[in-house]
Amino acid sequence: NAGVTQTPKFQVLKTGQSMTLQCAQDMNHEYMSWYRQDPGMGLRLIHYSVGAGITDQGEVPNGYNVSRSTTEDFPLRLLSAAPSQTSVYFCASKRGQLTYGYTFGSGTRLTVV
């Protein structure tokens, strides 16, 4: 198993550009989430999904879109990048409601200039 795979690992965007951060897992996990990590603020939940076709907003959803067309993939779209979106983004997954904590991907470091 590859676990949770995130691409790209690093990205620099100009303000106003759009892009998609990719996340894929091969563990047949139903639950998937996107977090951002900023210095001194821990990880904050952006969007999450409890199964294919089901998504919901987390704590900081503005400026981001998600979709979940398959169990394996959960891409995060930045619609119009802003410097405030400079952060490290983590995708995470787990099997289901009753399983323990999420497994995290290795992260994408995004810089918006």
Add this chain to the structure above:
Amino acid sequence: EDKVVQSPLSLVVHEGDTVTLNCSYEVTNFRSLLWYKQEKKAPTFLFMLTSSGIEKKSGRLSSILDKKELFSILNITATQTGDSAVYLCAVQETSGSRLTFGEGTQLTVNP
């Protein structure tokens, strides 16, 4: 709004010392509390606690939860330089779909 507060935010110790990391929380629908270790990249899972008073142990690491006082502690005995990392505390609510994280404790273990 769910809230998790960790203390201290940073800690510097010498190899062989014992450290205690603290995590307090306010969660509307509490299901479990989790500890993660983050070295450079992805957080890696350490413990999940759901019941008060039951200590979880893994080698030199142990953790306990107090659901009445709404806090947890993570103990590391005989610290090693490899224990240097950010330790994250998170609470999971009853649906199991959301984690709320604290800011983390940066632990540095010097030789």
